[in-house]
Amino acid sequence: MTAVHQNELPAPHRLSWDNAPMRTKNCQRCVISCLLCLWVASGFGETQIRKTADDHFQVILDRSSAKPVTALQVTDLHLGKKDFWRQDLTTCKRIRRLVEMHNPDLILVTGDLLTGEKYFGSLLAAFAVEFFDSLNRPWLYTFGNHDGEGGFGRDQIHEVFSASRWGVLDFHQVTNQWIRKYDYAVDLQRSAAAQPEWQVYAFDTGSAKGFKSIKEDQLTWFKSVADETQRACGGTVRAISMFHIPLRQCQELWDDASLPKKGESQEKVSFEEDDGNPYRAFVRLKNIEATFCGHDHDNNFWGKTRDGIILSYGSISGEATKFAWPTGGKLIQLPSKAGPIHIENVTPQFSHHPPQ
Numbered sequence: 365m366t367a368v369h370q371n372e373l374p375a376p377h378r379l380s381w382d383n384a385p386m387r388t389k390n391c392q393r394c395v396i397s398c399l400l401c402l403w404v405a406s407g408f409g410e411t412q413i414r415k416t417a418d419d420h421f422q423v424i425l426d427r428s429s430a431k432p433v434t435a436l437q438v439t440d441l442h443l444g445k446k447d448f449w450r451q452d453l454t455t456c457k458r459i460r461r462l463v464e465m466h467n468p469d470l471i472l473v474t475g476d477l478l479t480g481e482k483y484f485g486s487l488l489a490a491f492a493v494e495f496f497d498s499l500n501r502p503w504l505y506t507f508g509n510h511d512g513e514g515g516f517g518r519d520q521i522h523e524v525f526s527a528s529r530w531g532v533l534d535f536h537q538v539t540n541q542w543i544r545k546y547d548y549a550v551d552l553q554r555s556a557a558a559q560p561e562w563q564v565y566a567f568d569t570g571s572a573k574g575f576k577s578i579k580e581d582q583l584t585w586f587k588s589v590a591d592e593t594q595r596a597c598g599g600t601v602r603a604i605s606m607f608h609i610p611l612r613q614c615q616e617l618w619d620d621a622s623l624p625k626k627g628e629s630q631e632k633v634s635f636e637e638d639d640g641n642p643y644r645a646f647v648r649l650k651n652i653e654a655t656f657c658g659h660d661h662d663n664n665f666w667g668k669t670r671d672g673i674i675l676s677y678g679s680i681s682g683e684a685t686k687f688a689w690p691t692g693g694k695l696i697q698l699p700s701k702a703g704p705i706h707i708e709n710v711t712p713q714f715s716h717h718p719p720q
């Protein structure tokens with residue numbers, strides 16, 4: 365009997381690349397390709413989300429390209445409305461098509477994602493997580509006034525969203541009855557070591573009477589994050605903000621015929637309890653260049669105020685609530701260096717029949 369020494373293993377275990385038969389070479393190429401795929405899938409070359417504090421995240425785009433950061437805003441999906449399951453499926457197909465068409469770096473969801481019509485428990489929130497996660501890119505969420513109305517509350521929705529692979533939602537503490545305000549900031553940067561190119565401030569515009577706007581405690585939070593960012597970065601970082609309920613200045617913008625606007629308005633601006641202070645804080649701090657809201661399903665306009673801030677609605681994305689025009693989204697391009705923000709309303713195109 366011949367002993368097999370460790371370095372004299374039978375042929376299949378010690379094949380060299382040069383003397384391997386062609387089929388084995390193909391196999392090895394296959395294994396190498398698979399390992400490369402796994403490496404890529406494990407995070408290399410992929411956008412990453414890092415949480416740096418309860419109310420602060422980094423989205424690391426991990427690419428050196430200077431092309432603008434692109435965000436797709438979707439709003440007011442109102443998923444779960446009684447007997448509207450077909451429309452809800454169409455909403456998801458249309459958003460997926462928009463993502464295929466425009467390949468945005470991230471998605472902004474500005475509230476009323478869930479109808480709040482009745483108690484759905486965790487299942488509807490879990491469905492929303494599954495859908496948005498399947499789009500494979502960060503989705504930033506702010507609550508609308510309806511999401512928690514059905515009895516499955518905002519804190520419970522937050523708990524479900526916390527299990528998301530790509531979802532971003534969190535809060536900071538306040539000393540009033542809400543205890544939590546779901547405001548947070550996101551730094552958008554091209555690598556872990558780079559400074560943020562843009563910041564997104566997500567504000568919670570509340571749902572109950574007495575809280576249906578951005579309040580002073582939230583503006584205090586905003587100022588502290590903006591000041592800290594300025595200190596850390598040695599200057600102002602360009603920023604946008606997202607929230608559900610519009611600012612009262614949206615109505616002033618629409619009413620002022622001398623200011624150019626794009627998009628449409630088919631209803632009055634429902635600014636609820638907004639007292640004008642959030643806008644004035646944005647003007648004072650000078651970092652926020654554009655705000656994106658939802659809430660009014662029949663407004664999708666945008667324009668620049670005399671102070672140079674763009675006030676923009678999303679464009680209705682929920683089939684269950686559409687009245688005015690085909691559902692779609694807002695495409696937002698944030699330039700990597702100087703230059704204006706580019707905004708457009710987008711609707712999905714289908715090569716065959718659009719989904720019913």
Ligand SMILES: [Zn+2]
Binds near residue numbers: 608658659660
């Ligand atoms: Zn709303």
